[in-house]
Amino acid sequence: MATITSAGIGSGLDIESLVSKLVSAERTPITQLTKKTEGLKTELSAFGKVQSSLATLRDAAAKLTSPSTWGGTLATSSDPTSVSVSAGTGASIGNVSIEVSKLAQSQTLVSGTPYASSTATVGQGSLTITLGAWGSNNTTFTDKAGATPITINIGNGQDTLSGIRDAINSSNAGVTASIVNDANGARLTLRSTATGETNGFRIEATGGLADLSYDPRVGVTSLIQTLPAQNARALINGIDVSSESNSLKEAIDGLNITLLKTTTIPASVTVGQDKDSIKKLITDFTAAYNAVNALLREQTKYDEGAKTAGTLQGDSTAVGLQNQLRSIIGGTTSLAGSIGRLAEIGLEPGSDGSLKTSETKLNTALGNLDSVKKLFMGLDGTDSSNDGFAQRIRSYIDGALSTDGRVSSRQAGLQKLIDNNNKRADQLEDRVARTEARLRARYTALDTQMSKLNGLSNYVTQQLAKLNE
Structure with missing residues (x-):
């Protein structure tokens, strides 16, 4: 709700306008401070992007320093x-x-007698399925160690071909049942769930289910075997x-x-x-480096024509990161024998600091995988500046992103400036509020005095007018 004030009524002065202008002048430092804070937040956000991009590059480099990468x-x-x-x-x-x-295959049985349909009645009784291995010509059967025969009772409502199929499939007997329709009708097929000689099975049937029994040891072959259980x-x-x-x-x-x-x-x-996997990791490393290089180039650039600068233009931390990474990539190592530079395996530094890949050179270099391995993950032991390129990149970024590293320190410094500015802005806001209250009190008092003087002036004028009558 807007504030309604009568300031200025007594004196005729535009006190609201006067106070507003004076308060606005008092707020100028806050406006300037807010603008600076927004700039700092933009810088902090830019360093967040740099941090994320550097972490991606570090991870890509770490993969090239892992022995498992080169042992694949x-x-x-x-x-x-x-x-x-x-x-x-x-x-x-x-x-x-x-x-x-x-x-390897599963034992498969099929009913010898076709049925009119899947809903045809077969009969009631029980089926006992035992897993095991059949001997030569199915004359012997050895129960599978650890397996227990499963008995399936078929009662009223389950005695159709489809009902028996469903009962078998829900029994966990190690056998899967299905119905196959051929030119003569519907047939029940049974197949052991697992392959292998020890996953064969025999079936004992009681009641009206004799057509679904199988035990050739005793001459019971109502079901016909189409495939024996066998090992590969x-x-x-x-x-x-x-x-x-x-x-x-x-x-x-x-x-x-x-x-x-x-x-x-x-x-x-x-x-x-596995040269293909190694090549992909090298390509990923190159892409991650190029992403960091492009980000830093964009953030630190100055467009002479447009007179515009990147968010981190002139920032010593950002410029230092850019220069150091380019220095590492363009450097040498003596650990890889005849190969000393990335350019020699097809990763050629461009004028903008990025790496350009020559597929032909890289494919040729991968023919000497041991040297390429040392080029990336070699450790000098005494001179870290002679380590492999992936080792140096990972080590440098680990340091930069550590708690007291240059990136983390810069982020902490920016955050501290932002916090200080916010604290100072709060203090200035309090001062402006007090100043506004003081001004209103002062001008209200002035307005009151002016009103009294105006009243006195009017009274004197009236009295003088009466004397002249």
Whole structure:
């Protein structure tokens, strides 16, 4: 709500305007201080961006100083449609021959008698499913260690083909049931959930479910076996390997092998250094450096034509960061043998301080991976200025971003100036408020006195007028 005042009524003076102008003059230092504070906040925000960009560069450099980066391997298969491979920790560089004679598979049974539809009634009773391994010609059966036979009771409302399917699937018996429709009708198919010889199964049926029993040991084959449970078999470097699944994770240390189909000729697996991943990390490092360089260049620039300056133009911390990073990138190291500069592997510093990548040079350099490794992560031991480039960049940024580093110190200094300005602005606001109150009191008193004098003047004038009558 606006304040209503009668100041000036008695004297005729425009006291409100007079006080407003005087208070406005008193507020001039606050306006100037606020403008300075906004400038400081803009600088602090700019350093926040610099800090974030530097952290990204440090992380990119750290990856190039990690031994695991340079120890990474890549596995390839000459026949990836038959044998798929991937290298993990501990994979040894070399070649492996893999010949696949069998794929691991699940035992599969199908009902011999077709039904009119999935809703056809089969019968009531029980099915007991036991997991295990069948012997030669299915004449023997060895129960699977640790597995317990599961009995499934089929009652009224479950005795249709689809009802039995659902009951089996919800029993967790290690067998999956489904219905297949062919030209003769609907058939129930049963398939062991897991592959491998020990995941075969037999079925005992009671009541009206005799058509769903399977135990060839005793001549019960109401269900027909279409696929036997079997292990995968492969010759790996001439050694016979058997596995319950088609994923061979322990056959060769550090190598994950997946068998997809049998082979007519051995698949050749080659394990080598993962140059593609290293190249990507080098590219990421280059991009992160260029981002920092572009940010600092933008923040510290001065446009002579437009007479405009970047937020951090002339800031010694920002300029120092820019110069030091460019100095490191353009420097040399003697740790990598014949390679001493980044330009020699295709990372060429431009006139604007950025790095330009020559794909041809970089690809050629990666043929001598040990030297490239030392170029980035080498440690001199006595002279840190001779360390690899990634080591130097990471070390420099770690220092700059540390609690007492130049970036952190500059941010803390700017924040302190902002806090001091805010505190001073509050003090000035209090002073302005007191000044306004004092001025209003003074001019109100003056207004009152002027009103009294005006009243006295009017009285004297009236009395003189009466004397002249």
